[in-house]
Amino acid sequence: AQSVTQPDIHITVSEGASLELRCNYSYGATPYLFWYVQSPGQGLQLLLKYFSGDTLVQGIKGFEAEFKRSQSSFNLRKPSVHWSDAAEYFCAVGAGSNTGKLIFGQGTTLQVKP
């Protein structure tokens, strides 16, 4: 069965420091992978997605993620975190070839210290 694991429930980084949020997935075929950010009172916003091609994906707000098939990972990175990046981050995998169904990881709460 498909699944997504985000090993870090809570991460605290200093503003200006680099960030890496981990995501591991279990999926039989080539996965469709997503990273979303959830801020209080707002809907989930898509940061980036991987369907195929270049394994390093650039997203919005300066985020990037790298798909590593050998490690079943899709880690999210940002070189310099801003205080406004504090939020909940979810990794997700597309559960079917064209169903649109998503399976989400448990989420990682990012806290940014001034």
Added chain:
Amino acid sequence: GAVVSQHPSRVICKSGTSVKIECRSLDFQATTMFWYRQFPKQSLMLMATSNEGSKATYEQGVEKDKFLINHASLTLSTLTVTSAHPEDSSFYICSARATAEQYFGPGTRLTVT
């Protein structure tokens, strides 16, 4: 960009009553909408897939008679929690699919007293 709204954003109801939550795609047509449930500090769990003009497909373990989903138009899906109980208190989120993208609503906080 594509916008999805949900109404209401918060609702408090008494145990045994029913509550309807609306999900609208404001500037695009969505043949498919999804309903998720999110418990505090937990992930989103898919409840059902709603296709316009047809019956919703429920995930395993989700009571279809309790969580009634209607997708009457390409821009509106509704979730009705029937005979709500305190354990139904949760954050309900919808999403609407346009081509390969999904757009999420801001969620509805349901509290059953």
